[in-house]
Ligand code: C2E
Ligand code: MG
Ligand code: MG
């Protein structure tokens with residue numbers, strides 16, 4: 001311990017850095033192995049149309065486990081993937097896996113459910129990304145409108161015209177574009193109005209506090225109004241309670257996603273879930 005060594009606190013920082021480096025390398029190695037062993041997995045979380053309760057789309061959420069089969073949270077492994085340069089291979093795996101899932105759902109009750117994948121800003125710096133996504137869809141004989149992509153504000157803002165151009169290519173082809181975690185970034189409304197997007201997903205944190213905090217409630221209302229006046233679909237993330245469901249319905253949100261409706265689940269649980277929410281005779 002640094003304390004035991006008196007004023008020599010350098011060693012404290014050194015061991016801290018070593019720990020973090022070790023942690024980082026372990027995760028990078030796990031990701032690397034998961035790619036070669038093909039053990040990454042997509043989970044799916046339904047996005048519910050608040051007008052009629054049907055599943056319009058579902059978000060694909062990446063899952064990765066360590067050597068002991070313990071799940072590593074994506075908020076931990078995605079930043080490692082970005083820093084280690086593995087994000088492009090992982091991103092391509094996600095695009096391919098989402099397309100394969102759409103193919104598997106063909107002819108089933110889930111065939112009209114769109115899959116929305118998360119894109120990292122790093123992936124958008126690949127100038128061929130849009131072309132590659134469209135090519136993958138085409139190879140699987142899928143329509144571009146069967147896929148959506150989610151990006152956070154900051155991932156788009158930092159971008160130059162090439163990145164915006166790629167989003168435009170995707171949107172013009174019919175791929176659904178959503179701004180994820182909306183409200184937490186730094187984009188201005190003027191900027192937003194110029195972006196090629198279809199939906200805004202209001203960050204979960206606003207809903208969490210909207211029930212007791214007037215300013216969060218005001219922000220939610222404002223985002224919904226701005227979204228609608230720009231002709232965008234407004235999605236709310238993180239609905240966990242019936243009160244929150246009532247609130248977002250009364251505020252006029254279009255779609256909702258959250259533990260109240262369903263937790264993210266493996267693809268093979270989706271038909272069961274769909275059956276459970278069907279009105280019974
Ligand atoms: P996100 O895109 O904002 O995804 C929503 C997160 O909120 C998911 O966490 C989901 O499980 C969680 N969530 C959904 N409903 C509720 C709820 O009612 N309450 C609470 N407390 N949480 C809820 P998850 O799966 O841990 O993913 C975290 C983040 O990791 C995602 O945030 C996304 O930014 C990133 N991520 C996940 N998969 C991918 C991927 O394939 N590629 C990239 N680049 N990022 C990904
Ligand atoms: Mg997302
Ligand atoms: Mg989100």
Ligand code: MG
Nearest residue numbers: 075152180181
């Ligand atoms: Mg997020």
